[in-house]
Amino acid sequence: MPETPTTPSGAYPSTPHGPQSPPARLPVPPPRAAPLRRRPRPEPRHRVGECDSPVSPFPGLPRFRFADSWLFLGVRQIGDSTARGVTLRAAGSGRSDFSCATKASEDHSGLTRQLLDFQHDTVDETDGGYDPFSQLKERFTDFKQRNYVENFTNYQKLAEQQTPEFMVVACADSRVCPTSILGLQPGDAFTVRNVANLVPPYEHGASETTAALEFAVNSLQVPNVLVVGHSRCGGIQALMSMKSKKDDRSSRTFIRDWVSLGKSARLSTEAAAGNLSFESQCRHCEKESINSSLLNLLTYPWIEERVKEGNLNLHGGYYNFIDCTFEKWTLVYRPGLEGGSKYAIKNRSTWS
Amino acid sequence: MDPAVERLKTGFEKFKTEVYDQKPDLFEPLKAHQSPKYMVFACADSRVCPSVTLGLEPGEAFTVRNIAAMVPCYCKNKHTGVGSAIEYAVCALKVEFIVVIGHSRCGGIKALLNLKDGADDTFHFVEDWVRIGYPARKKVKDECSEMPFEEQCGVLEKEAVNVSLQNLSTYPFVKEAVANGTLKLVGGHYDFVSGKFDTWAL
Numbered sequence: 001m002p003e004t005p006t007t008p009s010g011a012y013p014s015t016p017h018g019p020q021s022p023p024a025r026l027p028v029p030p031p032r033a034a035p036l037r038r039r040p041r042p043e044p045r046h047r048v049g050e051c052d053s054p055v056s057p058f059p060g061l062p063r064f065r066f067a068d069s070w071l072f073l074g075v076r077q078i079g080d081s082t083a084r085g086v087t088l089r090a091a092g093s094g095r096s097d098f099s100c101a102t103k104a105s106e107d108h109s110g111l112t113r114q115l116l117d118f119q120h121d122t123v124d125e126t127d128g129g130y131d132p133f134s135q136l137k138e139r140f141t142d143f144k145q146r147n148y149v150e151n152f153t154n155y156q157k158l159a160e161q162q163t164p165e166f167m168v169v170a171c172a173d174s175r176v177c178p179t180s181i182l183g184l185q186p187g188d189a190f191t192v193r194n195v196a197n198l199v200p201p202y203e204h205g206a207s208e209t210t211a212a213l214e215f216a217v218n219s220l221q222v223p224n225v226l227v228v229g230h231s232r233c234g235g236i237q238a239l240m241s242m243k244s245k246k247d248d249r250s251s252r253t254f255i256r257d258w259v260s261l262g263k264s265a266r267l268s269t270e271a272a273a274g275n276l277s278f279e280s281q282c283r284h285c286e287k288e289s290i291n292s293s294l295l296n297l298l299t300y301p302w303i304e305e306r307v308k309e310g311n312l313n314l315h316g317g318y319y320n321f322i323d324c325t326f327e328k329w330t331l332v333y334r335p336g337l338e339g340g341s342k343y344a345i346k347n348r349s350t351w352s
Numbered sequence: 353m354d355p356a357v358e359r360l361k362t363g364f365e366k367f368k369t370e371v372y373d374q375k376p377d378l379f380e381p382l383k384a385h386q387s388p389k390y391m392v393f394a395c396a397d398s399r400v401c402p403s404v405t406l407g408l409e410p411g412e413a414f415t416v417r418n419i420a421a422m423v424p425c426y427c428k429n430k431h432t433g434v435g436s437a438i439e440y441a442v443c444a445l446k447v448e449f450i451v452v453i454g455h456s457r458c459g460g461i462k463a464l465l466n467l468k469d470g471a472d473d474t475f476h477f478v479e480d481w482v483r484i485g486y487p488a489r490k491k492v493k494d495e496c497s498e499m500p501f502e503e504q505c506g507v508l509e510k511e512a513v514n515v516s517l518q519n520l521s522t523y524p525f526v527k528e529a530v531a532n533g534t535l536k537l538v539g540g541h542y543d544f545v546s547g548k549f550d551t552w553a554l
Binding site for chain 1 (some may be wrong): 353354356357359360361362363364365366367368371372373379382383384386388396397398399400401403404405406407408410411412413414415416417418419422428431432433434435436437438439440441444459460475476477478480481482544545547549
């Protein structure tokens with residue numbers, strides 16, 4: 001990491017921010033259908049950082065500035081950023097509490113739904129600023145009504161325990177959520193997401209991915225691990241762009257240190273596709289890196305053991321969002337095989 | 353094909369026909385780049401994908417998922433996985449919000465609360481990871497000792513989020529962006545037993 005706390009430059013693939021076309025905006029939710037009661041405007045809201053909210057859900061604990069629960073209390077202002085002169089407020093709240101308490105655990109057959117004390121004023125957003133949290137609140141309400149209520153029995157079962165079929169390792173990229181792409185339902189997949197969906201080798205030591213692998217395989221006993229890579233991966237691009245500056249401390253960044261875990265994938269890419277364009281090499285490396293991660297999985301003793309016993313399958317997946325295809329394959333591990341490679345690929349197919 | 357994998361194929365084909373092909377205006381610009389407004393930390397638990405509970409669309413949230421949605425303190429030589437994600441989100445993607453979301457019945461939080469001082473760890477890596485939340489555990493043990501274990505877990509789920517929010521501020525680039533007013537840190541808690549979602553700011 002740079003010694004001074006400045007923003008590192010030149011360390012990232014050029015991800016244009018402020019693109020030519022504006023970022024996709026969340027759609028404006030429809031106006032509320034149900035009439036809501038009003039109540040007098042309460043005292044002015046506290047600014048962020050003041051800790052004397054009148055009611056703390058955690059008596060005896062130092063009080064934090066709690067914004068209200070969605071569906072329980074109204075969303076108060078979050079992020080009063082006076083430095084920017086912007087006050088972010090949820091439309092329709094920000095002044096009082098409103099409770100939309102759907103106590104599913106009390107009566108789920110019809111779901112008790114109480115709309116109390118909702119101040120329906122539309123707050124003037126003095127700068128016309130965008131409030132993502134009111135949008136997210138609407139989204140959660142939509143999820144609650146459309147998904148949670150309909151699947152309430154399933155959620156109550158899941159509340160007791162999870163028994164996922166998969167552990168998924170996917171990239172943190174906003175475009176490649178594996179739940180969305182693969183239609184995973186709650187309870188299906190214990191999912192880790194990190195930069196470039198990398199699995200470090202066992203000798204790397206402690207990491208969040210390592211801890212998750214240990215829990216998923218040893219405690220949850222998932223029968224499948226799926227490593228999912230994707231097209232246009234910024235982390236892989238960073239790996240392929242790295243100049244070899246082993247001893248140059250000033251070029252160290254977290255990103256550089258982390259994506260270096262994929263260096264064997266870079267080496268095999270350069271060997272196999274070094275004559276191709278940089279973009280093609282990145283494409284190649286995205287897939288090589290998945291295989292490198294699959295092989296790294298086998299460096300974990302408890303994983304190798306379960307794979308050998310036939311109790312755990314290791315799969316690779318590659319999501320290409322340019323043409324919307326998903327390629328998947330399964331690693332075959334034959335440690336006792338005489339002559340020839342211990343590793344092979346089977347069941348490769350492309351879904352489109 | 354393995355039935356479990358067959359299900360993924362069905363899921364993908366449904367995504368392609370019902371989502372991807374129906375929203376070219378959303379997906380076309382995403383082919384070139386992403387510019388998410390949010391960075392989300394959520395638990396790896398199979399029941400709590402934030403894309404589902406918050407209806408996040410592709411392109412909206414750069415999402416890290418790990419056990420108990422924890423963020424360790426800034427350390428140049430450790431936890432490069434989390435560090436790289438925060439660095440990328442804040443410095444390259446310039447997200448405007450970082451949201452850390454805990455949840456009910458979290459196994460990682462339960463493991464944290466179950467830690468016995470001086471005793472051997474049950475796992476090799478899991479306890480080491482959840483110890484990031486140790487300050488929260490101490491606070492709950494000190495101040496909620498009368499509560500039953502399950503209720504203590506419920507409190508710890510939120511206190512651990514607060515520790516993660518505080519740890520986020522130890523990253524120089526996060527601190528700078530928050531001071532500049534270009535980044536906000538928000539805590540969240542999803543209770544799937546009673547269907548609630550809380551948010552707050554430190």
